[in-house]
Amino acid sequence: MAERVHPTDSDAASAHSGQAIPPKNPPPGTYVIQLPKDQVYRVPPPENASRFDLYSRRNTRPSFCRRFLCSILLLITVLLLLFAIVSGLFFLILQPLSPRYSILAISTKGMQIRPNASISPQFNVTVRAENPNKKIGIYYERNSNISVNFGDVMLCKGALPALYQPWRNVTVMAAKLKGSGIKLSSSAVKALKDSEKQGKVKLKVDLRAPIKMKLYWMKTWTIRAKVSCEIWVKKVTGEAKATEKKCEHSLKLW
Numbered sequence: 090m091a092e093r094v095h096p097t098d099s100d101a102a103s104a105h106s107g108q109a110i111p112p113k114n115p116p117p118g119t120y121v122i123q124l125p126k127d128q129v130y131r132v133p134p135p136e137n138a139s140r141f142d143l144y145s146r147r148n149t150r151p152s153f154c155r156r157f158l159c160s161i162l163l164l165i166t167v168l169l170l171l172f173a174i175v176s177g178l179f180f181l182i183l184q185p186l187s188p189r190y191s192i193l194a195i196s197t198k199g200m201q202i203r204p205n206a207s208i209s210p211q212f213n214v215t216v217r218a219e220n221p222n223k224k225i226g227i228y229y230e231r232n233s234n235i236s237v238n239f240g241d242v243m244l245c246k247g248a249l250p251a252l253y254q255p256w257r258n259v260t261v262m263a264a265k266l267k268g269s270g271i272k273l274s275s276s277a278v279k280a281l282k283d284s285e286k287q288g289k290v291k292l293k294v295d296l297r298a299p300i301k302m303k304l305y306w307m308k309t310w311t312i313r314a315k316v317s318c319e320i321w322v323k324k325v326t327g328e329a330k331a332t333e334k335k336c337e338h339s340l341k342l343w
Contacts, residue, residue, distance in 0.1 A: 175307075185302055187340050188227060188254075189219040190316045192294055192331060193261065195237075200244075200325045202278055210244050212237050212266040214294065219259045226303040227254040230311065233298040235264050239290075239325075242277055244268050249298055285324050289332070292325075294318040313341035 193215040200210050214235065220227050229252050236246040245268035254260045273281070284290040296316035302309045318336040 185225050186221045187338060188300075188314060189221065190296065190314075190318075190338050191217045191336050192318050192320055192334055193217050195292070195294075195320065195322065195331060197325050202273070202281055202325075205272060205275070208268070208271050208273070210268045210271060212245050212247075214247075214264045214266060216249065216262045216264060216296070217259065218254065218262060220254050220256060222256050222302075224304060225256050228252075228301040228303060228308070229254065230299040230301060233296070235266065235294065235296045237266055238293045238295065239281065240277060242271065242273060244271060249296070281325065288323045290322050290325055292320050292322060294320060315339050315341060 194213075195215070196213045198211040199208060201208050214237065216235075229249060231248075231251045233249040233251075234246060235249060237244050245266040247264050247266035249262050249264050252260070252262070281290065294317075296314070296318075298314040298316075299311045300314050301311060316336060316338045318334060320331045320335075321333040322331055
């Protein structure tokens with residue numbers, strides 16, 4: 090049966106003093122080093138002294154630049170939220186109507202109908218734009234795009250003039266469209282000649298116009314007006330008077 094070993098008085102005194110109690114019989118070739126408890130926890134090694142001073146002196150408060158950036162982001166968020174609310178009320182209360190568009194006239198030049206020939210057609214397109222809204226004007230911005238297509242072939246393209254249209258107003262805009270190096274395949278030339286013989290050539294006019302609506306002093310963001318018109322003319326040379334027209338228009342708010 091193993092004997093129970095009781096601590097001696099020296100062991101108890103060492104325990105009360107907070108010092109580590111070394112083993113009574115350390116193994117040969119080993120050393121026991123006793124260090125004060127305060128030195129172990131509070132004094133860093135010399136190689137870490139500079140790092141310790143840096144961390145202990147670091148300011149935990151946010152820097153001025155960080156507070157400034159946070160304030161700017163908060164202000165931008167609030168302004169965007171207010172803009173969204175005002176815009177929503179604008180469309181909810183006033184309920185603006187979409188402008189109405191139609192093609193009044195179209196004339197062509199440089200249409201030489203030959204297979205695999207490179208042509209440079211020119212079209213003059215007259216567009217009628219009606220603003221049916223009350224007290225809401227329309228700004229036609231730059232970078233609009235209007236094109237004339239025969240089947241899958243784009244014959245020419247151009248742009249509408251930038252202008253302001255008052256409320257309850259009808260404005261007629263003339264656009265000059267040009268094409269360069271357009272090649273018609275044999276099938277496209279045959280279809281065009283057959284349509285001219287029938288006196289019914291189908292052309293498609295696509296219009297994309299960035300606009301802004303104005304009520305008193307307030308302007309909306311840029312709205313995209315999209316117009317697609319199908320027109321039928323007797324021929325594509327000279328003054329091509331439209332015999333039938335069919336237009337669809339819509340607004341893209343975002």
